Amino acid sequence: MYEAAIIGGGPAGLAATMYCVRKGMDVQLITATLGGKSTLGLTLPDMSEYHIIKAREQVRTFQGKIEYLPHTWRTGKVTGIAETEAGFTLSLSGHGQPSEVEAERIVIATGTTPSPLGVPGEADFFGQGLGSSAISYSHLLRNRAAVVIGDSDRAIEAAIECAEQCEEVSLVLEPHATYSHRHLEFAGARENVEIYNGYRAVRIEGDEFARRMIICRDDRSAGGCGPEKTLFGEAFFVERTPRPNSNLVAGLVERTPTGEIRINEKNETSHKRIFAAGDVTTVGIEQILVALGEGARAGLSAYRQHTMQV
């Protein structure tokens, strides 16, 4: 029986693990890979690395330390969590690993699953002018042109954020989008935002970097796609709402209707032995430094629950 199991090895899970390890807890990090989304990066034409806040260094430090503590982590995927008298039983799938892990308390740091557009060119240009987190890069876009596509308020907010810096922003709201009218009005009031509502992506084209997104208006009478339109830009953001990977604890903790785990300012959930950190929570800020801080806090809250039995 471990004193804590941490599920997910992105920045939040790594920080939670490190803080538990430092406290001398008997922990087990279960993850598919070490590093999570922090290993992704976006390069833009003529971008200076200097302007990125480099919390990735801290992630790499934690990652490096945990790699050399083989007993603290294992490769695997948690497929189920059952509550027991003493804590939890985690069912695992993975090659050659035991199929169960017992732990007194758990930290959920499972992140989100992105919703790609699924159009030609998307995979090729991902990371090269095409990314999924405008919030991380909008400050690099002064006087540039950006294209934002998505299906919810998230895309609208990303477009407004880009509009603070960009010369022009094209906002594509997909046919199935749901959003608040206040948000859309707010975006529409910006002179440098052009809105394409009810359009969808057809393909992405470019050279070394993504340079064009071809969209069309959804039109059933025209076989699904009306005439094509080409949007040019130096930065393209797919801002579809990512799905929080929280189904594992569906019956155990309070979640929002869209699946984010509700936490308080100490990364505690509605279950006193379950903690959560990073993008799977209601924090809603996909930033490495924020995830690191949350992970540290979740680890320390778990430790406090362990020592004080609160």
Add this chain to the structure above:
Amino acid sequence: MYEAAIIGGGPAGLAATMYCVRKGMDVQLITATLGGKSTLGLTLPDMSEYHIIKAREQVRTFQGKIEYLPHTWRTGKVTGIAETEAGFTLSLSGHGQPSEVEAERIVIATGTTPSPLGVPGEADFFGQGLGSSAISYSHLLRNRAAVVIGDSDRAIEAAIECAEQCEEVSLVLEPHATYSHRHLEFAGARENVEIYNGYRAVRIEGDEFARRMIICRDDRSAGGCGPEKTLFGEAFFVERTPRPNSNLVAGLVERTPTGEIRINEKNETSHKRIFAAGDVTTVGIEQILVALGEGARAGLSAYRQHTMQV
């Protein structure tokens, strides 16, 4: 009128400032010094630096960048905050600075004021075997002896945390201490914790490092101090409850009875234009990495409030 004023230049305030700057906001950081408590450190006999989680590097990076952005910060002390139609007016004291700053929103990152014991030797040994944050160093104390003194549950929790690692822990609860009996029972149940309840510190002695704390039982009939007792150790922690520096926003936001600013998981307070981060909040975890993450989040929440007017 600035778009945001950040009050306090410790890790939380620096991170909040950096994220606002990166977003292109017109901000003003007002602080006595850049770096805050993160510039303090504790050295213990035979301590390996390797075992400290070095979030200080990130703080120094932010600090270095902000130093070279002279328009984003000023040295000063905020003495009052008045709400106005458009935001807030901050009154400042400081040499040769304007006496007022106007800002649409504010981030409070003012930290806490420590409560030193005020006994001989304390100032001399501070940082050399004597510190004020057992939580940051308890993992270094395996098989060592620690002495913890304080006036609340904080000291009891620190002693229990040290007891997880230490060979022995002396817990001194001062005569004016208020604490929960459950906490004290919990500490008393640990075989390696010796409790001195109703004692106070007389002086601290040592060589290069603090080595001895002399305490006495409070005894009015004996002129205030009963016979002295000497506690030996390799680490001494003053765990008096620090006072949150939150009086500036006393009438503006919800606080706990002990003065911590209540925040949610997004570092929002009860006032939609006031954000808070770091040790001044209800988070209650004095860790640099946590404060950095909180600052980043507070900055980004302030930015979101700015762009979305939510």
